[in-house]
Every structure is written in C-alpha cells, then in structure tokens.
Ligand SMILES: Nc1ncnc2c1ncn2[C@@H]1O[C@H](COP(=O)(O)OP(=O)(O)O)[C@@H](O)[C@H]1O
C-alpha cells in the first residue's frame with residue numbers, strides 16, 4: 001500500500017471514529033482489566049457478554065432500546081454478584097453459572113418473543129468500523145466513570161485488591177466498594193462488547209492488564225502500564241489493519257497479545 | 270489505660286462445613302490483660318481470632334467486645350476499627366501493594382512509619398510486600414498494628430507474630446508487644462512471648478482451657 005491510500009483511508013469518517021473509540025477505550029478500559037485481575041474474576045467477561053445478550057433479547061421483547069437494557073442488566077447482575085465475593089471461593093464459580101444461565105435465558109426469551117436471534121447477536125457483536133457517534137459518546141461516558149472511580153478510590157482499591165480481609169479490617173467499606181467495582185466492570189464489558197466486538201474486549205481490558213501485572217510493582221504503576229499498552233497497542237494494531245487491509249479484530253488482539261507476551265519474557269529476565 | 274477493650278466470649282462454636290473447629294469456647298478477658306493462646310497446629314487458634322474480627326461466621330454462642338454484641342454491618346465495622354490485627358497468613362493473591370501503602374492503612378500512619386523504622390523495615394517503604402522476607406513482612410504488619418493502637422484501637426490480635434523472626438527479632442517483638450497498654454490476645458508457639466503474658470490459654474481440638482502457670 002502506498003502513502004496516498006493510507007492518507008485517504010485516514011480521511012474516512014468511520015476510520016476516524018474507530019481511532020477515537022480505540023484511543024478512549026485503550027486509555028480507560030485497561031483500568032477495568034486491572035480490577036478484574038485483582039479481584040481474580042477473569043471469567044467475568046464471558047459472563048457479562050451473555051448477560052448483555054439476554055438484556056438485548058429482553059429489550060427486543062419489551063420494545064425498549066435493546067443496548068441500554070443490555071447495559072442495565074449487566075450493571076444489575078454485577079451488583080447482585082458482589083456479595084458473593086466474601087465467600088472464600090470468591091467470584092469465579094458464580095461467573096460460570098451466570099454465563100450459562102444467561103445464554104439459556106437469552107435463547108428462551110428470543111424464542112418466546114419470536115425475534116430473529118441473528119438480530120440480537122448483531123446488536124451484541126459490534127464492530128469497531130461501524131462505530132457511530134452515539135457509541136463514541138457512550139464510550140466516553142463509561143471511560144470517564146472508570147477514571148473517576150479509580151482516581152477517587154485509589155487508596156482503598158489498592159488495599160482491597162491486595163487482600164480483601166486486610167481492607168475490611170482497615171475500616172474500608174469493602175462490600176460497597178466491591179459492588180461499585182462490579183457495577184462498573186459489568187457495564188464496561190457490556191459497552192466494550194457492543195462497541196468493539198467480542199474479540200476486542202480482551203485487547204482493551206485483560207491483555208493490557210496482564211502485561212501490566214508483569215511490569216508494575218504497585219497498583220498505580222500497573223494502571224499506568226496498562227493504559228499505556230492499551231493505547232499504544234490498540235492504535236498500532238489498528239494501523240496494521242489499515243496497512244495490511246485486514247479485519248481489525250484479529251490484528252488488534254494479536255498486536256496487543258504479542259506485547260503482552262513480551263512482558264512475560266522481561267519478567268523472567 | 271482507659272482505652273483497653275474488654276472481651277467476652279461465651280460458648281462460641283465455629284465450623285468449617287460441618288466440622289466444629291472452635292468448639293464451645295468461653296473466655297473472659299479484662300481490659301488491659303495480655304493473654305497467650307498456645308496449642309498444636311489446627312487446634313482452632315486462627316479461627317478464633319478471625320471470628321472475633323467477623324472474618325469467620327459464628328455458628329453458635331457470642332462474642333462481645335466492649336459490651337457490644339455486633340450484629341449489623343455497621344457494628345462489625347466499628348469493632349474492626351477497635352482492633353489491631355496481625356494476620357497469620359498474608360495476601361491471598363499476588364496483587365502488589367507497597368509497604369508504605371500498607372502502613373498508610375494503619376489508624377495512625379505516622380506512628381506506624383516511626384515504628385517500622387525502629388523495627389528496621391523503614392527503608393523498605395517503597396518495596397512491594399511480596400518482595401519482603403517473612404520476617405520483614407511480620408515487622409511491617411506489627412508496625413501497622415501498633416500504629417492502629419496509637420490511633421485508638423483497644424485490642425491487639427496477633428496471630429503467631431514472631432513465627433518468621435530470628436531469635437533477636439523474637440525477643441524484640443515480644444518486648445514491644447508486652448509494652449502495649451491495651452488488651453492483647455496473641456497466638457504463639459514462642460515461650461518468651463508466652464512468658465510475658467499474664468494468662469495462657471491452651472487450645473486442643475477446638476476447645477480452650479486455662480493453663481496459666
Ligand atoms: N479453609 C479451610 N477449609 C476447611 N478446613 C479448614 C480451613 N482452614 C482451616 N481449616 C481447619 O480448621 C481447623 C482449625 O484451623 P486453624 O484455626 O487455622 O488452626 P490453628 O491456627 O490453631 O493452626 C484445622 O483443623 C484446619 O484443618
């Protein structure tokens with residue numbers, strides 16, 4: 001590809017929107033990834049994807065804006081799951097259950113409502129190149145919430161993610177804080193799936209956080225690393241998409257994935 | 270000192286699954302008393318301390334701290350604020366926390382930092398906790414607990430606070446804990462530490478009996 005074609009592509013509105021969306025998501029969503037790793041709930045993203053699908057199906061059934069119902073249901077589920085964090089086994093098990101139940105319920109609702117399942121799936125699996133202005137706005141709002149929660153609660157979060165019981169015995173309102181985190185995590189994943197597609201959820205959340213876990217020596221360091229890798233990795237991956245003329249999902253995940261892989265080498269050194 | 274806490278445990282039962290690991294324990298501790306809890310591994314010492322903090326569910330009986338039988342979440346939060354805790358097992362996960370971040374969670378961070386320096390772990394403030402040795406970690410947690418006492422906690426629950434320390438460290442920590450003017454409940458296998466305490470309770474198979482010499 002020559003430079004002129006690339007410049008031409010960059011002038012396309014969908015490409016510009018995609019770049020803005022990726023920069024916003026890459027800059028804030030990795031913080032959620034760090035929380036997910038700290039709370040040890042990596043399966044949360046599969047669970048919430050399916051809860052979002054259920055919400056979309058319900059929205060179609062009762063004829064409310066399906067995307068909003070999906071996000072709302074994610075948030076509510078996150079809050080309802082939070083009290084389980086105090087069990088010694090933590091949240092991992094319930095996540096798997098939620099995922100299975102949500103997909104079953106979603107299929108049931110879709111069948112009852114007589115809507116085409118493909119329609120629901122299309123709403124669920126967004127594509128970064130199909131990003132609309134409203135999507136960018138929603139993304140911006142969710143990103144702002146993530147950053148505000150992190151900045152305001154930084155100290156309590158560091159203790160909670162280190163050890164729930166030490167946090168409890170330090171006078172932190174652990175249950176409320178867990179609920180807040182679960183709410184934001186669930187909504188962020190719902191939003192990310194809808195806006196960028198299922199594959200990209202990992203490239204803006206978990207992957208940068210895993211890399212940061214290898215590089216950072218405190219919560220704050222981890223967050224800086226995760227955000228840096230989130231922005232650079234995703235924009236780089238998107239650049240490759242344009243240059244190589246390939247679909248964005250796989251290349252983005254591979255780019256961020258390779259960066260993450262490299263951090264394991266450095267950790268070993 | 271008026272700030273020391275009174276502790277009344279009556280007929281306490283705590284279980285893991287259906288196995289009672291604390292079995293009908295009753296214990297009255299007056300404000301300012303220092304009590305050592307001894308006993309073999311698995312006899313229920315840690316579970317007893319965790320139940321006092323509200324970290325292990327109470328199956329039967331009750332624990333009254335300063336005449337309050339905690340019931341609501343707010344009661345428990347208030348109780349946790351009155352207690353300085355040195356856990357036996359540190360950090361469930363692998364998430365990093367810096368030494369100074371932990372010290373900052375003490376009820377009096379300035380005192381916690383000062384004591385950390387006296388205990389020769391002050392220079393480790395910028396290290397993550399998982400990069401400390403067992404003994405260094407125990408000193409940091411002790412500094413944090415003593416800061417909390419300076420900040421108003423009236424009960425120190427220390428779970429094998431000297432287990433990872435060298436001989437010199439064990440003697441030093443025993444002396445520091447003995448000097449506290451609050452109520453102290455310390456689980457220990459260390460004779461020096463036990464000898465500093467006015468009372469000794471031995472636990473076996475979840476049951477407690479007084480063996481004060
Ligand atoms: N997570 C757990 N699940 C089941 N049993 C446990 C668990 N933790 C401790 N126990 C059992 O509870 C009993 C008391 O443990 P603990 O209070 O830690 O003993 P101690 O502190 O006296 O060594 C032991 O028999 C132990 O095996």
Ligand SMILES: [Mg+2]
Nearest residue numbers: 314315316357
């Ligand atoms: Mg123990």
